Amino acid sequence: MSTILTHIAISDGKIKRSSLEVLSHCKKLAESGGHSVEAVIIDEKASSFVDGVKKYGASKIYTVEDPIFKNHMNTPLLKALAKVMETANPYVFAFASTEGTKDILGALAANQDAAVLPDVSSFELGDGGITAKRPVMAAKIIANTEAKGDKILVSVRSGSYDLVENETNAEVVNIDFSMDDNDLKATLKEIISASGDTIDLNEAEAIVAAGRGVKDEEGQNLISELASVLNAGIGASRALTEAGVYDPSLQIGQTGKVVSPQLYIAVGISGAIQHVAGMANSKVIVAINKDPDAPIFEVADYGIVGDLYKVLPPFIEEIKKI
Ligand code: FAD
Numbered sequence: 001m002s003t004i005l006t007h008i009a010i011s012d013g014k015i016k017r018s019s020l021e022v023l024s025h026c027k028k029l030a031e032s033g034g035h036s037v038e039a040v041i042i043d044e045k046a047s048s049f050v051d052g053v054k055k056y057g058a059s060k061i062y063t064v065e066d067p068i069f070k071n072h073m074n075t076p077l078l079k080a081l082a083k084v085m086e087t088a089n090p091y092v093f094a095f096a097s098t099e100g101t102k103d104i105l106g107a108l109a110a111n112q113d114a115a116v117l118p119d120v121s122s123f124e125l126g127d128g129g130i131t132a133k134r135p136v137m138a139a140k141i142i143a144n145t146e147a148k149g150d151k152i153l154v155s156v157r158s159g160s161y162d163l164v165e166n167e168t169n170a171e172v173v174n175i176d177f178s179m180d181d182n183d184l185k186a187t188l189k190e191i192i193s194a195s196g197d198t199i200d201l202n203e204a205e206a207i208v209a210a211g212r213g214v215k216d217e218e219g220q221n222l223i224s225e226l227a228s229v230l231n232a233g234i235g236a237s238r239a240l241t242e243a244g245v246y247d248p249s250l251q252i253g254q255t256g257k258v259v260s261p262q263l264y265i266a267v268g269i270s271g272a273i274q275h276v277a278g279m280a281n282s283k284v285i286v287a288i289n290k291d292p293d294a295p296i297f298e299v300a301d302y303g304i305v306g307d308l309y310k311v312l313p314p315f316i317e318e319i320k321k322i
Contacts, residue, residue: 207233
């Protein structure tokens with residue numbers, strides 16, 4: 001029996017939903033392959049998140065707790081991850097794909113002499129390794145990839161798997177760790193948060209995305225109102241981030257964020273390949289565009305051909321009734 005270990009990422013004092021999606025998938029793989037599934041939380045308050053993780057079926061939960069982690073620097077995280085791998089000896093160590101894992105996975109793979117498959121949309125246990133599907137070339141191609149060996153790191157895009165609750169009486173093991181600020185060559189001085197109450201697009205269950213068809217403040221207000229009634233995050237095409245209408249952090253696409261929410265509503269977006277690369281994996285795609293030939297309709301599950309200024313007000317009113 002081997003161990004499949006899942007890293008539980010914490011962001012803004014909350015467990016990242018995408019980590020629990022990965023844990024849910026690992027639990028399923030472990031059950032069908034006769035393996036054990038374990039989880040690790042590395043945070044200044046790691047133990048406070050144990051109950052939230054227990055619901056998703058890990059048989060053992062490691063915690064690594066130290067004030068140094070509030071620094072969000074890679075040096076302590078890498079050191080902690082290496083210590084966790086040496087303790088848990090996982091066959092597969094699975095992460096949710098985030099900006100942070102892009103940075104850390106290569107370093108951890110080199111440190112542990114492990115194979116690494118980053119940013120996949122699905123993975124399965126294979127013969128002496130794992131097989132995974134990885135969208136490449138702006139998601140035009142899905143590459144079937146494979147990693148062999150007895151230590152494999154993999155990161156999985158958010159929204160790839162459903163959450164499955166599966167409460168177990170997990171054993172909790174604290175791994176001793178301490179590191180001093182003086183051991184760091186670089187330290188974090190300040191975090192400047194993105195504007196206001198924006199919802200993390202990687203975690204959002206629904207996203208309303210605005211494109212160049214949203215021409216003015218009236219259109220932006222409609223986008224905000226629709227996002228508010230759906231409790232959705234707001235995203236944008238590059239046309240509007242480059243124009244300074246929306247913050248660059250909200251850009252979705254090849255050179256922006258790659259998202260896969262349950263619901264993606266593209267408003268006044270043509271559906272250029274570079275935009276679609278960032279949202280094609282969304283579960284349900286709704287497009288609102290006045291041009292019936294707009295390419296966005298090729299990837300949409302539901303399309304509304306019409307002027308967004310006329311379509312959105314009754315659309316919002318109908319949603320409010322639900
Ligand atoms: P447009 O293509 O101008 O489309 C506007 C749409 O709005 C049209 O389909 C029109 O019919 C519709 N419309 C207009 N008025 C209304 C109305 N009143 N009601 C309803 N519909 C209306 N783009 C990204 O989004 N993300 C990226 O990450 C990205 N990366 C790129 C990387 C590279 C290397 C390059 C070259 C380009 C990249 N782009 C990216 C740009 C991309 O090619 C497109 O130019 C961009 O996505 C277009 O944005 P848009 O759909 O909002 O605008």
